[in-house]
Structure formats: C-alpha cells, structure tokens
Amino acid sequence: MSTESWKSARNAVVLIACLLAGWQALYWFAGEIAMRPPLATLRYTANLVTTDAFWPHLSETMRAFAIALAIAVAVGLLTGFWLGFHSLSRQVFEPMLVAIYSIPKITLYPVLLLAFGLGMPAKIAFGAIHGIIPVALFTINAVRNIKPILIKTGRVHRLGPLDMVRSILFPAALPEIFTGFRVGFSLTLIGTLLGEMFAAQRGLGYLLMTAIGLHNVDLIMAVTLLLIVFAAVVSTLLLAIDRRLHRRSV
Amino acid sequence: MSDAHVSLRDVTKVFPAANGGEGLHALGPVDLDLGKGEFFAVVGPSGCGKSTLLEVIAGLTPASAGTVEFEGWRVDADIPDGIGVVFQEDACFPWLSVEQNIAFGLRKTALAADAKQRRVRDVIDLMGLGDFAKSYPAQLSGGMRQRVCIARTLVTQPRLILLDEPFGALDQQTRLLMGDEVLRLWRQTGATVFLITHALDEATMLADRIAVMSARPGRLIDVVQTNWPRERDSRIVERAEFGAITARLWKTLREESLKTMALKGAGQAAEPA
Ligand SMILES: Nc1ncnc2c1ncn2[C@@H]1O[C@H](COP(=O)(O)OP(=O)(O)OP(=O)(O)O)[C@@H](O)[C@H]1O
Numbered sequence: 193m194s195t196e197s198w199k200s201a202r203n204a205v206v207l208i209a210c211l212l213a214g215w216q217a218l219y220w221f222a223g224e225i226a227m228r229p230p231l232a233t234l235r236y237t238a239n240l241v242t243t244d245a246f247w248p249h250l251s252e253t254m255r256a257f258a259i260a261l262a263i264a265v266a267v268g269l270l271t272g273f274w275l276g277f278h279s280l281s282r283q284v285f286e287p288m289l290v291a292i293y294s295i296p297k298i299t300l301y302p303v304l305l306l307a308f309g310l311g312m313p314a315k316i317a318f319g320a321i322h323g324i325i326p327v328a329l330f331t332i333n334a335v336r337n338i339k340p341i342l343i344k345t346g347r348v349h350r351l352g353p354l355d356m357v358r359s360i361l362f363p364a365a366l367p368e369i370f371t372g373f374r375v376g377f378s379l380t381l382i383g384t385l386l387g388e389m390f391a392a393q394r395g396l397g398y399l400l401m402t403a404i405g406l407h408n409v410d411l412i413m414a415v416t417l418l419l420i421v422f423a424a425v426v427s428t429l430l431l432a433i434d435r436r437l438h439r440r441s442v
Numbered sequence: 443m444s445d446a447h448v449s450l451r452d453v454t455k456v457f458p459a460a461n462g463g464e465g466l467h468a469l470g471p472v473d474l475d476l477g478k479g480e481f482f483a484v485v486g487p488s489g490c491g492k493s494t495l496l497e498v499i500a501g502l503t504p505a506s507a508g509t510v511e512f513e514g515w516r517v518d519a520d521i522p523d524g525i526g527v528v529f530q531e532d533a534c535f536p537w538l539s540v541e542q543n544i545a546f547g548l549r550k551t552a553l554a555a556d557a558k559q560r561r562v563r564d565v566i567d568l569m570g571l572g573d574f575a576k577s578y579p580a581q582l583s584g585g586m587r588q589r590v591c592i593a594r595t596l597v598t599q600p601r602l603i604l605l606d607e608p609f610g611a612l613d614q615q616t617r618l619l620m621g622d623e624v625l626r627l628w629r630q631t632g633a634t635v636f637l638i639t640h641a642l643d644e645a646t647m648l649a650d651r652i653a654v655m656s657a658r659p660g661r662l663i664d665v666v667q668t669n670w671p672r673e674r675d676s677r678i679v680e681r682a683e684f685g686a687i688t689a690r691l692w693k694t695l696r697e698e699s700l701k702t703m704a705l706k707g708a709g710q711a712a713e714p715a
C-alpha cells in the first residue's frame with residue numbers, strides 16, 4: 193500500500209473511532225429513553241437485516257431513490273445544457289431556479305400529495321424536486337465555463353456536432369457537472385426519505401416514522417445508522433471521484 | 443483562381459454589434475498571396491486584428507467581404523482539410539493525457555491504429571515531450587502545454603500551418619530554440635507557414651516575408667522580404683541585414699503602436715514631445 197492510501201485509511205479509522213466515542217458519550221448523556229449505545233445498535237441492526245420484514249422496506253426506498261435520482265439527473269442535465277447555451281432563456285429562468293432552490297421544498301408537499309396521492313409517485317416526485325435544481329444550476333455553470341478555445345479546436349479538427357458534444361463539450365463540463373450530481377445525490381436522498389416519512393406505507397422513512405410512533409428506540413437507532421452509513425459511504429466515494437476529476441482541470 | 447497556396451482578396455471583417463449598432467471594424471481590406479512553402483510572418487500592435495486575420499484564413503470566422511482561397515478552393519466558414527492551427531491561448535484538453543491530446547489530432551485521419559501510434563510517438567520525440575507522454579496538462583508548465591498544442595497540430599501533417607503567437611508563453615532562450623525547430627520542420631515538411639508574433643526579432647529570424655499590420659482596422663501597410671537562404675537557423679541574428687530589417691519593421695510598427703496607445707488613453711495628447 194502506498195503511503196498516501198495508508199494515510200487516508202488511518203484517517204478513516206480515527207474518524208470512525210471518534211464518531212463511535214462521541215456516540216457513546218452522547219448515550220451516557222441522553223440516556224436509555226432517547227438512544228442506544230453503539231454496540232447494542234450494531235447488534236440490533238445485524239438482527240434487523242436478517243428479518244424478512246426488513247428487505248421490502250429497503251428495496252422500496254432504494255427503488256424510489258434510484259428513480260428520483262435518474263429523473264433529477266436527466267431533467268437537471270437537459271435544463272442545464274439548454275440554459276447554459278441559450279443566454280436569453282438563461283436570463284429568464286436562472287433567477288427563478290435560484291429562487292425555487294432556496295424555498296423549503298417541504299412546503300410543496302401538500303400540493304404534491306394531492307397531485308400524486310399516497311405512495312411511490314409522490315415519494316419519487318418529492319425526491320426529484322430536491323435534486324433537479326442543483327444538477328441544473330451546476331450544469332449551467334459547467335456549460336458556460338467551457339473555454340471557447342476548446343470548441344474552436346474541435347472545429348479546426350472538423351468534428352461534427354455529435355462528436356463535438358461527446359468528445360469536447362461533455363468532457364470539458366464533466367468535473368463541474370459531477371459536483372452537481374454529488375450535491376443532487378444527497379438532496380434527492382433527503383427528499384425521498386422525507387417523502388416516505390410523511391406519507392407512505394413502506395420504505396425506510398416509513399419504518400422510521402412507525403418506530404417513532406411506537407417509541408421503538410432500537411429500531412430508530414438501527415434505521416438511522418443504516419441511512420447514515422449508506423449516505424456517508426456513497427458521498428465519500430463521489431467526493432473522491434469529484435476530486436480526481438477536478439485535479440485535471442487547468 | 444490564382445496559383446498561390448493561400449490567396450486573400452479585399453478581405454474585411456466587421457464584428458456585428460450586439461445591439462444592432464455600428465459594429466466593430468476589426469480587419470481589412472487585406473490582399474495577400476502566400477506562395478506554396480513560404481514562411482510568412484505578421485507583426486502588428488495589439489488588438490489590430492492579427493488573430494482575426496488568422497481565423498478568417500482558417501475558416502473559423504467568415505469574412506464580412508472579400509474572398510479567401512486555399513489551394514484554389516473558396517474558404518467559407520467551413521474549415522478546409524490540410525490546415526493546422528496553433529492558437530494564442532492554451533488549447534490543451536485537460537481531460538486527456540499529453541499522448542491522447544496529440545492523438546486527438548488524428549481522429550479524422552484514415553490511418554491504421556499502429557501507424558497513428560507511430561506518428562504520435564514521432565511528434566512526441568520531436569517536441570521533446572517524451573518524459574511527459576502520460577502526464578496531464580495540469581501537471582505541465584505553460585510552455586510545455588503550448589508544445590503539446592503544437593504537436594497536436596503537427597501530427598496531422600498540415601500543408602498550411604497557422605501559428606498565433608505560439609511562443610508567447612516561452613522564455614527567450616526556449617523561444618530561439620523553438621524557432622530553430624520550426625524552421626527545421628518547415629524545411630522538412632514543405633508546409634506553408636503563417637506566423638503571428640509580437641516579437642520583431644522572431645519574425646525577422648524566421649520568415650521569408652514579414653508584413654506589418656496597421657492599428658485596427660488591421661491592414662498590411664508594409665511587407666518586407668528577408669531573402670534568407672532556406673537553410674538557416676537562429677544564428678542568422680548575427681548578420682548585418684538582421685538589424686536593418688528589424689529596424690525597418692520597428693520604424694513602421696512604432697507609429698502604429700502609438701496610435702493604439704493613444705486610442706486607449708482617449709483624450710490625451712497622442713504623442714509625447
Ligand atoms: N468575436 C468577436 N466579437 C467582437 N469583437 C471581436 C471578436 N474577436 C475579436 N474582436 C475584436 O477585434 C479586434 C481585433 O482582435 P484580434 O484578436 O484579432 O486582435 P490581435 O491583433 O490578435 O490582438 P493581440 O495582439 O492582443 O492578440 C479587437 O478589438 C477585438 O476586441
């Protein structure tokens with residue numbers, strides 16, 4: 193192993209140890225009524241994931257999240273490329289996007305619920321509206337920051353329109369677009385879970401809400417742990433890719 | 443149709459104003475014939491339209507009036523085959539390695555993969571980029587990146603090479619040595635070279651003919667023949683004629699540059715006493 197990866201592995205271990213210690217300390221402070229200590233939670237979680245009742249919830253959430261993310265990325269990219277290249281539309285719509293981005297999406301929930309009803313479509317819609325705007329805003333910037341000289345170089349090499357997009361515009365914008373994807377990923381996950389918590393009959397968000405209703409602290413802790421681990425692992429991965437992409441930009 | 447390799451007749455360029463106003467007259471009218479295999483240099487005050495002239499020749503920007511011909515064919519905002527361009531700015535693709543950047547030049551060339559590979563290797567060696575073939579542009583200095591761009595152009599073996607201040611990012615010593623490289627390449631390939639530079643000595647050292655451009659709108663106000671032998675290198679600076687030619691260029695250019703400076707400080711006296 194190189195010293196570089198040694199260091200990052202050591203840092204990760206130290207970080208996890210600190211988090212666990214903090215968790216344990218918090219438990220001593222908050223007590224049995226609100227929390228469980230790390231070890232008990234891990235044991236409960238290990239148990240939970242072996243029960244048959246758990247997996248439908250997980251797969252429901254993952255399906256809703258995956259579809260919401262796909263929609264957020266597709267719509268965000270299309271909007272971003274369109275507004276990035278078309279300056280008149282950008283002048284009209286970009287301030288609107290920024291304004292919508294800053295309102296708490298939860299206020300739109302009643303409307304979405306009425307429009308989509310309870311269940312999968314509402315969750316997906318709620319997840320997607322969280323993710324679309326950051327992906328779009330980052331893509332707009334990415335497209336606007338493409339150096340014209342690179343496009344000129346493509347023209348000198350006589351690239352057709354499709355080749356121009358594939359081998360110049362897209363790779364040139366990719367690092368910035370990927371940052372948008374990373375932010376969109378986190379927000380879509382939050383949106384999907386919020387959707388599940390407020391109106392659904394399946395999924396991890398729903399499981400969490402039921403656990404709160406039943407004051408099942410073990411279950412609350414276990415679901416929270418699973419979500420945190422998932423989000424942290426994927427975010428770390430995305431951040432590493434993001435850094436790698438940006439290291440190359442001049 | 444003329445038998446010159448490149449031929450410009452009454453070429454002007456006016457950039458339309460964004461709000462339908464008068465527009466910016468950047469270039470011309472320019473008449474110019476480049477012979478096949480000629481080394482032609484252009485010097486001129488900054489902002490006078492040199493890059494614009496190059497882009498019109500390359501077909502990157504359509505001329506507002508007049509005609510451009512390359513090898514007897516009209517060039518109309520439609521980039522002809524056989525022209526290579528090295529831009530003033532850094533045009534490396536940051537997501538490709540040095541090797542991949544250079545290979546990009548051969549995308550449209552009908553060649554077997556191993557033949558392309560060989561051509562890329564040759565150009566890498568020629569430009570002294572051997573140690574950096576696998577590096578990414580972000581890891582290179584500005585001068586090195588410019589070499590990558592030159593290599594990416596040379597690998598296509600263009601019949602007309604357009605260079606826009608290609609050595610701007612290099613120090614004086616490297617500049618002179620790169621000049622020698624360009625001269626060697628020019629002799630080897632028989633390509634026609636059109637070089638824009640702001641260094642008078644560079645123009646004098648390299649070119650067969652040198653044009654001085656006026657302040658914007660750029661016109662060719664003087665064309666100087668150097669009469670250097672085809673076999674030459676940077677040591678030509680020792681010759682007596684070298685000083686004479688450079689001095690003549692400067693005499694013309696000085697007045698034009700002063701006009702440009704006066705424009706910038708509008709309202710002030712044009713020339714110091
Ligand atoms: N796309 C464009 N739209 C409008 N004006 C332009 C455009 N490109 C260049 N110009 C203007 O045309 C004039 C000539 O520009 P050009 O880049 O050809 O000058 P140059 O001689 O190459 O200058 P430099 O020595 O600084 O490289 C400048 O005033 C510039 O602002």
Ligand SMILES: [Mg+2]
Pocket residue numbers: 492493494530606
């Ligand atoms: Mg220029």
